[in-house]
Amino acid sequence: NAGVTQTPKFRVLKTGQSMTLLCAQDMNHEYMYWYRQDPGMGLRLIHYSVGEGTTAKGEVPDGYNVSRLKKQNFLLGLESAAPSQTSVYFCASSLLRDTEAFFGQGTRLTVV
């Protein structure tokens, strides 16, 4: 019962470093999403994908890139990390547009 798995779970980066967050789902879902959650801000959509090979910008895409080369994987990249990107990142997937979104356990990222 893996569901949605995110790696890593914790990471500390120095300003300017790059990293990739991996999201994997084993439910054959079409839709995948990356959110960030900050105190008092709720979850905000960074990028999303409606199927293999497709990506689109969400509410706060600047500073991030994504790729969905395989249906089960959705990668979130930070090319040059900034302290403003310190946050908890959640990946989610859903079968269809209006069905339940399943979330990964989150990645706690600190940029110093």
Add this chain to the structure above:
Amino acid sequence: RKEVEQDPGPFNVPEGATVAFNCTYSNSASQSFFWYRQDCRKEPKLLMSVYSSGNEDGRFTAQLNRASQYISLLIRDSKLSDSATYLCVVNMGNTGTASKLTFGTGTRLQVTL
């Protein structure tokens, strides 16, 4: 104005109490609505979908008022295990386009003995 607004709380209630949360949304064309629950330092999980006719799941009742663009969640006979943050979620995407789940900032509930 935020797209989805909730009272952040916290709501502190004794066990057995009834508590209601409210949520308003800005896009009158929104088609689907949900309540998610998030425990401290955990991921959000679906509590229930919200249908136009209203729906009930055990001690939980959700209502939708499209005219007022308002969603509510009622919890009866509160349990200690209900302590969590409740997220109002609205799909702001138009029908036929990609999903755009928009989350409220959440309402925190603390149930006490």
